[in-house]
Amino acid sequence: MKQSKILKKLLNTTTITEKTIFVISISGGKDSKATLIVSLPLLLQYVEPHQIKVVFCDTDWEKDSTYNEIDFITNKLKEFNIELVILRNENYPNGMRDLIKHKKFFPTRMTKFCTEQLKMIPALDYYKNLSLNGFDVITLVGKRRDESEDRKKTPDSKLYEYKDYSFLTIHPIADWTETDVYSFLDETWGIPLSYFEGNKRVGCDECFQSDLKAISLMSEERINQMEELENEISVFYKDKEYTPTFFYKKNKTFSNGFAPIREIVNYAKEKYNYNYFTFHTRALQSLRDKLGQKTLRYEFVQFGYVPDKTNFSKYVNGLLPVPQKMQFDVEYLTSKFLNAKERLDLLKFQKLEEIEKEDNPISCDCESYNLL
Known part of the structure; x- marks a missing residue:
């Protein structure tokens, strides 16, 4: 079974004490799950279970299959006497919905405020709180170099230093391929069910970065929520050309850039769900x-x-x-x-x-x- 050479090497060269806390971030996706599984046996050779924190940043906008995966991982962690920590941005009790209402527009590829507010800030606040309480924080993140052009230069580890705290981040599976990940999960805790539903990635339901295949699988409940948000936010733009929508871009059909979510979903279903061979x-x-x-x-x-x-x-x-x-x-x-x-x-x-x-x-x- 494949192991993490990166993590083995770094554990042997890093100073670890009873004040060291390892934080493993999970998303419900394949890479973070593989990172968790491959890391636990190694970490438990160096620290006690209470020195390992597994965290999930909840946007309250995840897929049902993601929440099911988190429940599964929570139960598996009990075998190691480790609890899952759920992190949220307290300024937005209802996650993505509250954030969109506060911003009065939807996130876009140019303004990814959702990731910053609902993922990064809760995680950094958690690291900071541990550091200010005297702990040495080491985070483990499931980034891989073959994921994209942007991640080709992902280092084995990186030290992040801020004004009043710092933490070390390790990427245990940075040198793994996608096939390595799937094969490893197939041999261990299983591949997250979300991928079996046709999703290429696991993240918010629905994400503005999704492709049409993923959009075609959007639940009726989520469509209704997004329609309500479209209607609510549109009030602030009734005297302007801009009409907010989850997918905004001007074209020949939508001269003002407004593409209602239900039309996008129906188009995606028509295009992708019914044109496959058996x-x-x-x-x-x-x-x-x-x-x-x-x-x-x-x-x-x-x-x-x-x-x-x-x-x-x-x-x-x-x-x-x-x-x-x-x-x-x-x-x-x-x-x-x-x-x-x-x-x-x-x-x-x-x-x-x-x-x-x-x-x-x-x-x-x-x-x-x-x-x-």
């Missing part, structure tokens, strides 16, 4: 790409069913549905030849296929919005 077709395609079509076809010999070359080609290319007598064998071969990340990608599509299409979807010109 799960088994996609599984065959993944297996073909990995093994080659000829080798894959001969894999079916052991099951006593070998489709002729013409039909098999049609199954793989989605021209014919995969016969029921092949489906179980396809599922078996995915478990045999595909890794955890590849299987997860297939399950995302399977989940999307189960969503029912609405009778009267509202279409809109959303291609020019920065949602793809």
